[in-house]
Amino acid sequence: MNAYGKIATGFVFAFGSFNVNGFDLLLDPVGWGLCVSGLDGLGRSMGEAAYRARSAAVLMVFVSIFELLGFFTRSDEDEGRISYVFGVLASVAAFVTVWMVAGAIVERLRPQGDLAGAALLDVLRWAVLGLGTLAVLAGSGYVVLGQVALIAWFAAIAALVIVLYAWARA
Numbered sequence: 001m002n003a004y005g006k007i008a009t010g011f012v013f014a015f016g017s018f019n020v021n022g023f024d025l026l027l028d029p030v031g032w033g034l035c036v037s038g039l040d041g042l043g044r045s046m047g048e049a050a051y052r053a054r055s056a057a058v059l060m061v062f063v064s065i066f067e068l069l070g071f072f073t074r075s076d077e078d079e080g081r082i083s084y085v086f087g088v089l090a091s092v093a094a095f096v097t098v099w100m101v102a103g104a105i106v107e108r109l110r111p112q113g114d115l116a117g118a119a120l121l122d123v124l125r126w127a128v129l130g131l132g133t134l135a136v137l138a139g140s141g142y143v144v145l146g147q148v149a150l151i152a153w154f155a156a157i158a159a160l161v162i163v164l165y166a167w168a169r170a
Contacts, residue, residue, distance in 0.1 A: 003041030005168030007101060008161045010034030010057075014064070014094065015157055028064035032057050035101055042108060049107045053100040060097050063090050088136055095132035099125045102160065120163060127156035 001009070013031025035057040039050055067090060102125035109118040131153035138149040 002168050003038040004105075004164045006034045006038030006041060007105075008164035008168060010036075010038060011098065011157065011161050011164070014060070028067065029061050032060040032064055032097075035097075036061070039101065039104060042105070046104055046108055049100070050104040053097070053104040056093075056097040056100045060094060063093060066090075088140060091136050092133055095129045098132075098157070098160070099129040102128075105164075117163075117167070121160070124156060124160040124163065128153065128160055131156050 010031040010033070013026045013034060014028050015031075016026045018025045036054055039046075039054045039057065042050065067087075102121050106118045106121050106125070109115075109121065131149060134143060134145065135149040135153045137143045138145045138147075143149065
């Protein structure tokens with residue numbers, strides 16, 4: 001699997017959910033680890049954006065391990081608790097990490113002359129960040145959009161994954 005395929009699969013693991021008896025079989029730390037591996041596979045000459053994106057993905061490995069262990073439990077009963085706040089921050093950090101990873105790929109595509117691909121990925125990364133943050137706010141009761149923001153975010157992350165898989169096959 002090439003670098004784009006690893007990153008796309010990493011996003012599927014990080015944001016996908018396949019639960020059996022309340023346990024998510026798509027482990028988020030594995031997904032973020034695949035993103036780190038994919039960024040490493042893109043080459044060392046990618047520049048500062050790739051280094052920052054890789055650092056953010058490594059950080060998300062540890063954040064998702066803490067989430068897996070139950071440190072960031074989010075429920076309606078604990079809205080005022082610190083665990084709820086950390087859960088929201090972890091979600092926003094995940095969206096920012098996707099934005100950074102996609103930005104590193106955009107930085108690689110532009111010098112190669114793939115301006116259309118870079119523009120598409122640039123739009124998708126902003127959509128994932130903006131709609132994801134809006135979905136978190138809607139889930140917390142701050143925005144009256146309900147499930148619309150969540151569905152729009154899911155469509156944006158799905159489109160991003162599909163584009164990355166298409167590039168992996170090319």
